[in-house]
Amino acid sequence: xxxxxxxxxxxxxxxxxxxxxxxxxxxxxxxxxxxxxxxxxxxxxxxxxxxxxxxxxxxxxxxxxxxxxxxxxxxxxxxxxxxxxxxxxxxxxxxxxxxxxxxxxxxxxxxxxxxxxxxxxxxxxxxxxxxxxxxxxxxxxxxxxxxxxxxxxxxxxxxxxxxxxxxxxxxxxxxxxxxxxxxxxxxxxxxxxxxxxxxxxxxxxxxxxxxxxxxxxxxxxxxxxxxxxxxxxxxxxxxxxxxxxxxxxxxxxxxxxxxxxxxxxxxxxxxxxxxxxxxxxxxxxxxxxxxxxxxxxxxxxxxxxxxxxxxxxxxxxxxxxxxxxxxxxxxxxxxxxxxxxxxxxxxxxxxxxxxxxxxxxxxxxxxxxxxxxxxxxxxxxxxxxxxxxxxxxxxxxxxxxxxxxxxxxxxxxxxxxxxxxxxxxxxxxxxxxxxxxxxxxxxxxxxxxxxxxxxxxxxxxxxxxxxxxx
Numbered sequence: 251x252x253x254x255x256x257x258x259x260x261x262x263x264x265x266x267x268x269x270x271x272x273x274x275x276x277x278x279x280x281x282x283x284x285x286x287x288x289x290x291x292x293x294x295x296x297x298x299x300x301x302x303x304x305x306x307x308x309x310x311x312x313x314x315x316x317x318x319x320x321x322x323x324x325x326x327x328x329x330x331x332x333x334x335x336x337x338x339x340x341x342x343x344x345x346x347x348x349x350x351x352x353x354x355x356x357x358x359x360x361x362x363x364x365x366x367x368x369x370x371x372x373x374x375x376x377x378x379x380x381x382x383x384x385x386x387x388x389x390x391x392x393x394x395x396x397x398x399x400x401x402x403x404x405x406x407x408x409x410x411x412x413x414x415x416x417x418x419x420x421x422x423x424x425x426x427x428x429x430x431x432x433x434x435x436x437x438x439x440x441x442x443x444x445x446x447x448x449x450x451x452x453x454x455x456x457x458x459x460x461x462x463x464x465x466x467x468x469x470x471x472x473x474x475x476x477x478x479x480x481x482x483x484x485x486x487x488x489x490x491x492x493x494x495x496x497x498x499x500x501x502x503x504x505x506x507x508x509x510x511x512x513x514x515x516x517x518x519x520x521x522x523x524x525x526x527x528x529x530x531x532x533x534x535x536x537x538x539x540x541x542x543x544x545x546x547x548x549x550x551x552x553x554x555x556x557x558x559x560x561x562x563x564x565x566x567x568x569x570x571x572x573x574x575x576x577x578x579x580x581x582x583x584x585x586x587x588x589x590x591x592x593x594x595x596x597x598x599x600x601x602x603x604x605x606x607x608x609x610x611x612x613x614x615x616x617x618x619x620x621x622x623x624x625x626x627x628x629x630x631x632x633x634x635x636x637x638x639x640x641x642x643x644x645x646x647x648x649x650x651x652x653x654x655x656x657x658x659x660x661x662x663x664x665x666x667x668x669x670x671x672x673x674x675x676x677x678x679x680x681x682x683x684x685x686x687x688x689x690x691x692x693x694x695x696x697x698x699x700x701x702x703x704x705x706x707x708x709x710x711x712x713x714x715x716x717x718x719x720x
Contacts, residue, residue, distance in 0.1 A: 281405025324654020536667020574630020
């Protein structure tokens, strides 16, 4: 027994400024919430008495919870109502952020970060599916996704600056308190501006068994990918997580085959455009999204930048990525989706390679800018393009779960990519130093360039194979 969501009415489609602003702000909150705590980690560790080993869970708890609940969040948006889930997720963000700012123990703060991650897993697919149902497929939707993408890209980069300013001026709790009024305003605006969800459809049922097995299996998988690189792949926790994850995901596949109303309809696995978009999102997160980690290491550890200076250094990437999202939307209309993605990824690969060359022990920030600009333009274009591709041709009633599928591969791809890159770089981390650290960072950035380039070649080869097939 579920709720259905009505399609947007024509009058709303003609007045989309405020709804799009709210949706973009929702994506900004998700991005900020993920990134803003990075520069606050040292102060959080000292203030709450975290051990060096446990401090990583201030970030990892958010990643694990988000990755594990995205499929559930996507289907909930389709069945329970997109406006309802948007409002619930925003309120969850506001409440958990308030508790986080008041936290006095490490355990409470880690639990808060997990709740924020669940909020993100509900808000992200609700926001994306609202865009794809409020805006007609084509130029209108592409433009809306470009604005939404620019807000997300800006949040990832401006989060470092905002976090640095807040921590130095008001202390680490401020990075949580700042979310409370913003998320609360989002909930109110979403309730007032978005179309009402439809009446209760008693013919549809929520796939509880599928939701439990998928959420459990993906959560354990992301936990494994986050924890094992640091602790070892042969530890009891890693082995148990791997076995349970495989068992739960296998059980999920069995449940879905037998379910009358599956969490993930089988028809979506036959949707080639969605499957291709899922592959691109995984590669995007494994490569483009890993750059800030290594660039932050380079600026703070190699060159000794403080939190605010590091945040300021990310202003140029923020602006360039935002420009790239808008350019990507226009390029889709001019050249088509696949050509735009290939072009954006090629640009990104060239930028990552140029950035790797510029990462030297005595290099200046201006020497990094050519690589940053190319990389950012390619990143922005690819970000917009992959979400356009993920929504194209998907029925309105499946938009939520389709966005959940694509965003799940985004999270898993990021966890896998960063784990592989850190291992490839020789296990570099915040406590590393000396020439070995710089060599490791450069190795990771060159590997990112290679990964993006291989992705562009794969898309090009796929296009040629499709166009020549009978």
